[in-house]
Structure formats: structure tokens, C-alpha cells
Amino acid sequence: MEYEIKPTKRTRIDLPELWTFRELFYFFTWRDVKIKYKQTVLGALWAILQPFLLMVVFTLFFSKALKIEHGVLPYPVFVYSGLMLWTIFSTGVSNAGNSMVSNANIIKKVYFPRLIIPISSIISTLVDFAMTFILFIGLLIYYRSPVSFGQLCIALPLSVLITLMATIGLGSFLAALNVRYRDFRYVIPFMIQVLLFLTPVIYPVTFIPPGILQDLLQLNPLSGVIEAFRAALTGSPFNWILIGKSIGVSLLLFFIGLAYFKKTEYNFADLA
Amino acid sequence: MNAILEIIDISKMYRIRHESEPYQTFRESIINLLKFKRTISTEEFWALKNISFSVEAGESIGIIGKNGAGKSTLLKILSKITPPTDGKIIGRGRVASLLEVGTGFHPELSGRENIFLNGSILGMRRKEIQNKFDAIVDFSGVEKFLDTPLKHYSSGMQLRLAFSVAAFLDPEILIIDEVLAVGDAEFQKKCIGQMESVTKSGRTILFVSHQMGLVNQLCNRAILLEKGKMIMNDSTELVTAKYLSLRENEADNRFVADPVKSSLKDFFISEALTVDEANKPAEVFGFHQPIGIRIQVQANKILQDEILSVALLDKFGNRVVTIHKSIKELNINDNLYSGTMRIPGQLIAPNFYSFHFAVVKSDGTIFDIHEGQCRMQVADTGTPFSQYEGKNYGSIIINCDWQTD
Numbered sequence: 241m242e243y244e245i246k247p248t249k250r251t252r253i254d255l256p257e258l259w260t261f262r263e264l265f266y267f268f269t270w271r272d273v274k275i276k277y278k279q280t281v282l283g284a285l286w287a288i289l290q291p292f293l294l295m296v297v298f299t300l301f302f303s304k305a306l307k308i309e310h311g312v313l314p315y316p317v318f319v320y321s322g323l324m325l326w327t328i329f330s331t332g333v334s335n336a337g338n339s340m341v342s343n344a345n346i347i348k349k350v351y352f353p354r355l356i357i358p359i360s361s362i363i364s365t366l367v368d369f370a371m372t373f374i375l376f377i378g379l380l381i382y383y384r385s386p387v388s389f390g391q392l393c394i395a396l397p398l399s400v401l402i403t404l405m406a407t408i409g410l411g412s413f414l415a416a417l418n419v420r421y422r423d424f425r426y427v428i429p430f431m432i433q434v435l436l437f438l439t440p441v442i443y444p445v446t447f448i449p450p451g452i453l454q455d456l457l458q459l460n461p462l463s464g465v466i467e468a469f470r471a472a473l474t475g476s477p478f479n480w481i482l483i484g485k486s487i488g489v490s491l492l493l494f495f496i497g498l499a500y501f502k503k504t505e506y507n508f509a510d511l512a
Numbered sequence: 513m514n515a516i517l518e519i520i521d522i523s524k525m526y527r528i529r530h531e532s533e534p535y536q537t538f539r540e541s542i543i544n545l546l547k548f549k550r551t552i553s554t555e556e557f558w559a560l561k562n563i564s565f566s567v568e569a570g571e572s573i574g575i576i577g578k579n580g581a582g583k584s585t586l587l588k589i590l591s592k593i594t595p596p597t598d599g600k601i602i603g604r605g606r607v608a609s610l611l612e613v614g615t616g617f618h619p620e621l622s623g624r625e626n627i628f629l630n631g632s633i634l635g636m637r638r639k640e641i642q643n644k645f646d647a648i649v650d651f652s653g654v655e656k657f658l659d660t661p662l663k664h665y666s667s668g669m670q671l672r673l674a675f676s677v678a679a680f681l682d683p684e685i686l687i688i689d690e691v692l693a694v695g696d697a698e699f700q701k702k703c704i705g706q707m708e709s710v711t712k713s714g715r716t717i718l719f720v721s722h723q724m725g726l727v728n729q730l731c732n733r734a735i736l737l738e739k740g741k742m743i744m745n746d747s748t749e750l751v752t753a754k755y756l757s758l759r760e761n762e763a764d765n766r767f768v769a770d771p772v773k774s775s776l777k778d779f780f781i782s783e784a785l786t787v788d789e790a791n792k793p794a795e796v797f798g799f800h801q802p803i804g805i806r807i808q809v810q811a812n813k814i815l816q817d818e819i820l821s822v823a824l825l826d827k828f829g830n831r832v833v834t835i836h837k838s839i840k841e842l843n844i845n846d847n848l849y850s851g852t853m854r855i856p857g858q859l860i861a862p863n864f865y866s867f868h869f870a871v872v873k874s875d876g877t878i879f880d881i882h883e884g885q886c887r888m889q890v891a892d893t894g895t896p897f898s899q900y901e902g903k904n905y906g907s908i909i910i911n912c913d914w915q916t917d
Binding site: 510 | 588591596601602604609616618628
């Protein structure tokens with residue numbers, strides 16, 4: 241096997257190389273999952289507890305106080321369905337954003353495609369998602385909420401996939417920026433906090449009156465995804481325009497993020 | 513047949529940032545901040561410049577040089593961790609690099625889990641790790657604690673585990689940075705044994721080390737780097753000898769008396785310098801070389817029975833040996849008395865040393881005294897203890913007679 245090392249700034253993603261390192265995806269993900277709840281009493285229960293408690297808080301305060309029009313869905317089911325996808329995005333972005341810096345010691349000592357680090361830190365959030373989904377089923381049963389199974393079979397994989405694209409895009413972008421400018425360590429949590437309110441998690445997209453603001457909200461890649469997921473629960477038809485916007489924006493994020501990551505990747509070891 | 517590794521004209525440049533002005537007022541920095549003006553200028557620094565050599569399959573090559581010579585940068589480029597600024601490398605084989613042992617070890621994971629994580633980070637397949645797992649555990653000797661989190665291991669145990677994973681790497685080209693300098697002696701010996709068997713099995717090895725003894729033992733060819741340039745590429749003995757003869761600044765091994773303070777003294781040491789057999793200034797001595805120290809004493813009074821006392825101190829400042837010499841017996845030139853003392857070769861163990869010297873009188877009067885001067889190093893050019901380099905096995909090596917009847 242012959243290879244060359246040259247000063248080229250590799251900007252293409254080397255898929256065959258990623259494939260040869262596929263086991264490393266598994267090992268990094270496995271490590272992140274293992275470590276996450278070590279030495280905690282509740283362990284993996286935390287994965288469920290966080291969105292569950294948020295749901296309780298939002299239900300108690302927002303649904304009553306703000307009189308949010310949430311349609312036929314009981315508000316806890318409504319907000320929890322949004323929170324599940326939001327949690328993939330928020331923990332994914334924040335884990336990935338810090339992943340390069342927290343793995344600096346490895347980056348400086350061993351070569352492997354750097355992209356494995358942010359991506360596997362995002363994949364590990366899917367394990368949490370699986371846990372939160374179990375509770376979700378419990379909620380559906382408790383509230384005897386009807387579900388359109390056919391639609392859910394489309395909405396679930398589609399929404400998780402689009403969320404992952406957006407998360408990987410933004411996450412790897414921030415990961416690369418964080419290596420060079422450590423300011424992003426402080427920017428990321430703040431950004432996520434703000435984004436929660438700019439995402440239709442606690443309110444539906446229609447909560448914002450039509451106009452420039454709603455148009456902007458629709459550009460949030462999670463808007464279409466969350467609405468699609470909720471449509472599957474109420475049995476109302478998918479809003480394909482909104483979903484299309486989500487797909488478009490998340491693909492854009494995905495490619496910009498990866499391109500920036502690849503562009504700066506070559507000097508990570510010198511900066512980290 | 514093509515070489516397994518061809519390094520063609522490799523250069524690496526770093527930009528060093530530093531403040532453009534030596535000092536700056538607070539107001540200026542605020543203004544610069546508001547104007548988005550950069551106050552930092554950068555300077556180019558070439559860590560490596562036009563390095564070319566090639567490595568044949570099965571060779572083991574030592575890369576030596578002083579700190580900052582560019583050894584680690586070269587290894588990082590060879591391991592693809594950082595790209596070169598110029599030039600290219602053609603490799604023809606599976607590479608594994610060991611710039612550190614235990615890369616990716618996580619304290620919360622168990623020993624078993626860490627073997628898998630570390631192995632896969634170093635480029636092993638899961639199947640491969642599974643197949644070698646028992647051998648790795650056996651080699652490390654920590655089987656009792658396999659399911660204990662790593663954070664409860666002693667640092668020695670962590671190191672053994674880390675080495676064991678590394679020892680079972682199976683690439684065609686193995687790149688090793690100074691990693692053997694750690695660990696307890698017994699285990700180090702085991703690792704060296706393992707490495708020697710690797711060398712003999714026809715694997716190609718690139719090995720960076722400051723331990724000349726080890727380089728001599730493991731490598732058949734060596735490359736000497738200085739200030740980013742390759743200055744020698746030859747057999748290990750020749751290159752290590754050249755390395756030892758390279759003198760850094762001579763300020764370190766030379767002592768010169770402060771003229772103001774000394775002028776008041778009746779007798780004082782005006783100059784001292786460590787020298788090799790040819791009386792040339794030297795601060796690194798091979799184990800086989802005698803260590804010379806040339807000392808000059810100035811007498812402002814008529815000499816009686818004043819004595820020059822010289823002591824060799826180890827790197828902790830402990831006295832290894834004291835030597836007394838009557839100043840009268842030294843060469844006299846005007847009011848200067850001088851002489852060169854030689855400590856025989858093959859006696860002082862490889863390590864760092866300094867000298868203590870004083871002018872005293874037999875009744876205990878001290879005229880002049882200097883501690884920790886003329887720092888020098890005895891380098892390991894092949895002692896029976898070379899594999900324990902860095903360990904404390906005393907300051908003197910003596911070949912003793914054993915009666916075994």
C-alpha cells in the first residue's frame with residue numbers, strides 16, 4: 241500500500257479512508273457513551289430525566305401562562321416531541337463543538353481522519369435519543385394520544401436524519417473554530433440557549449404571526465422537522481414546503497460545516 | 513526494489529507570534545482593538561529545512577539531535593499528524609506511530625476497555641486486538657485489575673498497560689518517539705527485548721532518542737539533525753560520536769571569576785573549564801573518555817601550603833568524589849597557577865555533573881569557593897547499564913572481579 245504525504249490542504253473528504261477507519265467511529269462513540277454516566281447514581285436515566293423535567297417545567301409555566309395554541313395534542317406530548325429532536329441537536333452541537341479541544345492530546349499524537357471525532361460525539365447522542373423515545377411511547381400511551389403510524393414511519397427517520405445533518409454541519413464548523421479561537425467555548429452554550437427560543441419547541445411555528453419573522457423561523461432546520469414529527473402524531477398532512485426548507489438549510493449547514501472543517505483540519509495538531 | 517520510505521526535500525515552517533512593539537500603552541491597545549488592528553506580528557521559523565533521506569525495508573534508523581533540532585517535527589510529519597510546508601514523502605507500507613504511550617487512555621474506563629480504545633486509536637483492528645488480547649494482558653502483568661477503572665491504577669501499572677498495547681502493534685513501519693525513557697527498569701528491559709525482536713523480524717523502525725546507548729543498541733543507521741537541517745546520515749556509531757562532539761555554547765562548561773569580587777581575595781580561582789583529551793573545551797564526554805578540567809588559580813600573596821580542592825557533584829549536588837592538589841605543584845606563570853586534572857574514562861556513570869572547587873588551607877581556612885560550576889555530561893556510549901539510562905544506579909561504574917569458586 242503506497243501513500244504520499246504532501247503539503248496539500250486536503251479539502252475533499254476521503255470517503256474510502258473514512259471507511260477504513262470505520263471501527264474508530266464505533267470506539268469513540270462507545271467511549272463517549274460509556275464515560276457519560278460513569279460514577280453517576282442515576283446513570284443513563286439522566287438521558288430521560290433532562291427532557292422530562294424540561295417538559296414538566298414548560299407544561300406548568302408556558303402552556304398556561306402564554307396560552308400557546310398547540311392544537312389537538314396534549315401540551316406535554318407536544319413539547320416533548322419537540323424536545324426530543326432539540327436534545328439531539330443541542331447536545332450534539334455542544335459535544336461536537338468541544339470535541340476537538342477535549343481530544344487535543346490524541347490529535348497531537350496520532351493520525352486518523354479528524355472528522356471521526358465530532359461525528360462520533362454526535363452519534364453518541366443518538367443513544368440518548370433512543371432512551372427518550374421509550375419515555376415518549378409511555379407518554380403517548382398515558383395520554384391516549386392517537387398516532388398515524390404510517391406517517392410516523394416516514395417522519396421519524398426523516399426528522400432524525402435531517403437533525404443529524406444540521407447537527408454535524410454546525411457541530412464540525414464550531415469544532416474547527418474552537419480549535420483556533422477558544423472564545424467559542426463560551427459562545428456555544430450561549431448560542432444553544434438562545435436557539436432554544438428560536439426553535440418551535442415550546443410553541444408551534446404558527447405561534448409567530450406570518451411575516452418576515454415566521455419566514456426566518458422557517459429557515460431554522462429544526463422547524464420543518466419538528467412540525468413533521470407532530471403532524472405524524474395528529475395525522476394532519478405533512479407541510480412539504482416547510483420540510484423542504486429544513487432539508488435545504490440542513491444540507492447547506494452540513495456542507496459548509498464539513499468544508500470549513502476540512503479546510504482547517506491540516507493545522508489542528510499545531511493549534512490544538 | 514523501491515525504498516519503503518522516501519523523504520524528499522521536506523521542510524516545515526511555523527509562524528511564531530510575538531508582539532510587534534516591546535511595550536505598548538493601554539490606550540494604544542484599546543485604540544488598536546477598536547480599529548481591529550492586529551498588534552501581533554509573526555515571524556517565520558523553519559523547524560525543518562530540506563530534509564531528504566530514504567529508508568529501506570527492514571532498516572532501523574535512529575534520529576538524534578539536541579532539543580529543538582526538529583526530531584519531533586519530523587516524526588509528526590512522518591506520522592501525518594501535521595503536514596509539511598514543502599516537499600513530499602512516499603511511503604510503501606502500513607505505518608504506526610508511537611509518539612506517546614497510552615494515547616487516548618481514559619481514567620474512567622477499565623483496563624480491558626482501555627486496551628481496546630488505545631489499540632484502535634493506534635490503528636489496530638478490533639479482531640486483531642481480540643486475537644492479541646491475552647498476550648497483551650500477559651505482557652502487562654495487570655490481569656488482576658483488568659476490570660478496575662484506570663484511575664485506580666498506579667502510574668507504573670498504567671504505563672505497563674500502555675506499553676503492552678504498543679508492543680503488539682504490527683505495522684510494516686514503526687515510528688517511535690522517546691517513549692522508552694519511562695517505566696521501571698525491569699519492564700523497560702522487557703520492552704527493549706520486545707523491540708529488538710521487532711527489529712530482527714524485519715520491521716522498519718524510526719526511533720528518536722536522546723539515549724545514545726539505546727540508539728546504538730537498536731539502530732544500524734542514524735540521522736543527525738541540527739537546527740532543522742540534516743547534518744549527517746551514516747552508521748550509528750559514527751553519528752552518535754559526531755553528536756557527542758557537537759558543542760553547544762561553551763559558556764556552560766566554563767567558569768570565569770568575577771574580577772571585582774575576586775580582586776580582594778588573596779587566592780582565588782580565576783578560570784575553570786572542562787576539556788577533552790585534546791585539551792579542547794568539551795561539555796559532553798563519552799563514557800570511555802577521560803574528563804578533563806583545566807583550572808587556573810590566581811595568587812595575590814606568597815603561597816604557603818594552600819590546596820586546590822576539586823569535587824565532582826552529581827546532578828542533585830551530592831559529592832561523588834573529592835580531589836586535593838597542592839597549588840605549589842601546579843604550573844606557575846607569573847602569579848597564575850594552572851593545571852588540568854583528568855578523571856579516568858570508564859568510571860563515571862553517564863549522567864549530568866558539575867564541579868565544586870575551592871582554595872583552602874589545611875587548617876580549614878577557605879579563601880575561595882564555588883559550587884556547581886562547569887556543568888557537563890557523561891553520555892552513554894555503551895555501558896552495561898545503557899538500558900537503565902535515566903535511572904539512578906549510582907555515579908560510578910566499576911568492573912569488579914567475582915570469585916566464583
